[in-house]
Amino acid sequence: MSNPIPFYDVVQIGYGPVSEVMALALARQGRKVAVFERWRERYPLPRAVCIDHELYRVLSALGMSKDLPAVSHEGPMYRWFNAEWKELLAIDWKSESISGGPEVNFVHQPTLEKMFEEQVQACANVEVNLGWEAVEATQTADYVELVVRDFETDERRTVRAKYLIGADGANSLVRQAIGSTQEDRGFEADWLVIDVLPNEGVTLDIPPAAQYCNPARPTTIVPAGIKDGRYYRRWEFMRLPHESREDLEHEHVAWELLSPWVRRDQAVIVRHKVYTFRSLLADTWRKGRMLIAGDAAHVMPPFMGQGMCAGLRDDWNLAWKLNLVLDGKASDSLLDTYQPERRPHVSDVIDLSMYLGKIICIPDAAKAAERDEAFFSGKAPPPPAFPRLTDGILRRDETGEVQAPAGLLSPHGAVRAGQRTGRFDDVVGLGFVLVLRNGASTTQLGARQKEFLEALDAKHVVIAAQGEKTPAAALIDVDDKFIPFMQEHGIDSMIVRPDFYLYGAVAGSGDLNELVDDLAADLERHGVSFESAAHFVTA
Known part of the structure; x- marks a missing residue:
């Protein structure tokens, strides 16, 4: 058998x-x-x-x-320089994020x-x-x-x-x-990636994180994480048109390229390999x-x-x-x-x-000069904003358009519940969460909407600013993440999805039931329904 x-x-x-x-x-x-x-x-x-x-x-x-x-460790300021080390662009990776902590951590x-x-x-x-x-x-x-x-x-x-x-x-x-x-989105370039571990006690005189936009040799310098208390560094060197991949993969070539930044007696090369960067x-x-x-x-x-x-x-x-x-x-x-x-x-x-x-990725000096002038004159377009969700399980208006602020990443930080202070996710739990700015809004929830939220195992919490007179059960916004966000977007109540994106939000407590009904309807379109029992049935 x-x-x-x-x-x-x-x-x-x-x-x-x-x-x-x-x-x-x-x-x-x-x-x-x-x-x-x-x-x-x-x-x-x-x-x-x-x-x-x-x-x-x-x-x-x-x-x-x-x-x-x-x-992991906090990311530094990420700076982009031209060949003369004049700054073209800066991205603050160490700034406070909406999720709490720095925008980026290196690993x-x-x-x-x-x-x-x-x-x-x-x-x-x-x-x-x-x-x-x-x-x-x-x-x-x-x-x-x-x-x-x-x-x-x-x-x-x-x-x-x-x-x-x-x-x-x-x-x-x-x-x-x-x-x-x-x-194929059209980007393709070969780069030699070199990971370096500085010797004990060695401090390298290099930017914390930078793109050196020198047409003679476009170069990346970034952290490469921490292991056993020691910080790795990474260099990436763009392959120039006259070079072959094989040329760059010789270790002596790697040390030659590293020579302006680090000597052989200061570090060891952990890895050097040519990769093709693509967009697919x-x-x-x-x-x-x-x-x-x-x-x-x-x-x-x-x-x-x-x-x-x-x-x-x-x-x-x-x-x-x-x-x-x-x-x-x-x-x-x-x-x-x-x-x-x-x-x-x-x-x-x-x-x-x-x-x-x-x-x-500009190995041509004349084109690099044009790029530099565009940035220094302010003519260069700014980087695109980091994206939000634009489709899927998101609240829409009567025309079918996603209704702002649906699709935004929700805020996160420390909150206090009674004597306990901790991260919002740890205090509240995961899953769907209804966040209310006004404790009185809970009285507006209808029986059917309450039943649906229970069936969805959704949490609902009242959030309040420190020092604000609030119901005893309210969460205090210790890190000032939630209240400023809700004020900025004119939100009284919002539903956060299990992946931390906003399903939708309303400005007044009178619209709360409609918000919950819209989520129920969106989920019903995918085989989920709630009728009279406090559990889901497959449609």
Whole structure:
């Protein structure tokens, strides 16, 4: 008698940071997950070097808030200079963010991934299979089937799951299986990436974070994270038209390029390799029970440090939707909102990264001089604003347009509840949250709306400024994050989605029931309904 084919809630291909965090998010929901990764050992060298405030909040929500400070450090001012070291542009990565803490934190990716891996290993419901290559993915109306092979022995196995997530990189098998093509956004440049570990006691006289936009050799200088109390540094040098990739990959060439900044007796080279920076965006992110995330769905230039961040946003967006679907509280049409929400957002991030890339990737002196003049005269267009959500589960007006401030990332910071002070997510919990500026607004909620919020397991809290006369149960806005945000946008009440984006908001308590009804209607369109019982039924 043959062995039965193993069945999981979700199977994932790939075991990089995007897959690790996806597995952890699903495990926290109680899902049975299997991960298959071709390589037996984790890639030991850094690639990504930073996470922004939004993803710092996400990782904290997944249980890593105590560990993150040890594996990350605050980002510095990010400056762009011309060949004469005159500033063209500055991005303040250390400024206070809407999520609390700095806009950007730098990380040493292998150390960060080790933290992810330890979190996953503590989850008994996640099975990690290293050394198994995905060979073929197919699906039926009821399940997805994946064939994998042992990379060393060629042994084959078949597994099934309700859903398959391909976090399997730029050459994704799953992207091919769903028949997705890629849009090439037109950016392509070869850069030599060098990671350096300064010797003990060595302090390098270099900018904390900079783009040296010198046409003679466009150069990036940024932190590369912290490991065991020691700070790594990264240099990236653009390949010039007359050079070959092979020329740049010689170690003596790496030291020659580093020579203005660091000597051989001051540091060791941890890695030097030429990478091609590109801008690619998959056209289809889901087909039936198969989905893609991370580099399988999008590839971008690194100049905003958003490559890994974008993949982790994919995870967080998918996680709350899969939670409703796998619990039987929504039809899988809810997953149809994944691409409309994530693709335009990441497309805008690619545009922002390309905008910055086009500033530095100029090896021609005359064109660089034109660029410099445009910035110094104020004629250069400013960087695009960081994007918001523009489609999907967002409140709309009567014309069907997304109604501001829906789609904005919600504020986050420390709040006080009675004698307890902590991060909002820790004090309130995760999921849908109704945030009220006025305690009297709670009296406006109708019985049907209360029932819906209970069925959705939504929290509702009253937020108040410090020193303000408030109901005893109100949360005090210790970090002054919520009240200024709500005042700026004229908000009395707002609903925050599980991924921390605003579903919608209203200016007066009299509109509160309509706001809740709109969310109910939006979810009902994806198979969720609430009728009279305080639980969901699948429509």
